[in-house]
Amino acid sequence: MEFGYLDACYPGGLCAAGSVTNFAENRMIYGEGNPAEMFFKVVSGVVRTCTFLGNGRRQIDAFYVPGDLFGFETGQEHRLTAEAVCPAVLIAYPCRGVAILAASNAQLAHQLRYFAIRSLVQAQEHLALLDRNSATERVASFLIDWTTCFPAQDIVTLPMARLDIADYLGLTIETVSRTLSRLQKRGLIALPNIRQVKLLDPAGLGDLRL
Amino acid sequence: MEFGYLDACYPGGLCAAGSVTNFAENRMIYGEGNPAEMFFKVVSGVVRTCTFLGNGRRQIDAFYVPGDLFGFETGQEHRLTAEAVCPAVLIAYPCRGVAILAASNAQLAHQLRYFAIRSLVQAQEHLALLDRNSATERVASFLIDWTTCFPAQDIVTLPMARLDIADYLGLTIETVSRTLSRLQKRGLIALPNIRQVKLLDPAGLGDLRL
């Protein structure tokens, strides 16, 4: 189904219904099992959604960047935990209120559907990423995906810690660290400091994805 | 966001717009890159959606069972391939026609949103499954998930081949086969024949998921 992109802020749309909120780094936005009363739009900063597996491991499902909507549920409860990766500004929308608005506003309904499907596409891409089972493939894909979020910049800042990357890629921090070092030694990337990456050879990096 | 389940077949709803189609086993329903003109509802049978990775590997994103809708896209093209796992009856809906209907039918719009979010939830659950990185955890989870689709039955039929299971779980057929044998030896399941499974100890199997 084809859905054009529509900005969330148009008269009578989402903007009217939401309230702006600030979250400090690592602050929880909502927890697994919390009632799904709100969904959110990222204005600035980065958000992660994650599940905690029984053995203490944590799985990061997605990172959300400015413009993204997250927190959609089919049930009464949030099935994931959402946390601010770095200081973040969000707009919170009440689900019920927006559902009522959407019932009489076809454009808004269309827009919500668009964002739900976009999240689905992202989840499917994440699945494909985890299936590339070599650590090098995963890290290379992650770097390419992340940097293409910021096409203008030469050196890209990673707002998340190594542990976040590891939990997103289904690897350990040691493996992520080693893989980054190896990519640097091979001249594919530069790591000027711990949170910054420069792609020296994007094409070569792309080849690693197979 | 909370969405109650609505049957797709109600007057003025989806049913009016769709056409019934049959697909033989392993028949392609649509291919990666095909124009996304239709989406589908499963009436009977099982459908898989998959991507082919550059190295020849295949990743199965999801299995769809009767009642499920699949084929939603944000762009103009299908990003996955859909195939019939076994003989399947589907209803095909034209995206554009349904979008027009949805613009003036709030209930239909709501329903489409519900199904898009449901696919998202399934994708997120699949992600969590792949993150349980032991083969035993994955296979146990798969068996539990699949059999809970058919709560009434004692012995459940797996419509898909071992290779499908392997590609869904990110494992090889050998590992799937070995793991099933091991679960059988441990008395957790019975495999009366190649396509049937009986959960002898669902609780014990659940414990393996961690």
Added chain:
DNA sequence: CGTCTCCTTGATTGAAATCAACTTAGGTGG
């Protein structure tokens, strides 16, 4: 009865997890 496909089982290899030590960066307080 032979052949093909799908599945199972075994032996070996390899990549990432784990265990463990060390380095770096950042923050605090004397």
Added chain:
DNA sequence: CCACCTAAGTTGATTTCAATCAAGGAGACG
């Protein structure tokens, strides 16, 4: 400003588990 402390990241050695390589079995079908 520097000494200390802590959290985060890197690097190395070893182990573990699934992939790979290889061979054999079971069922379907002409």
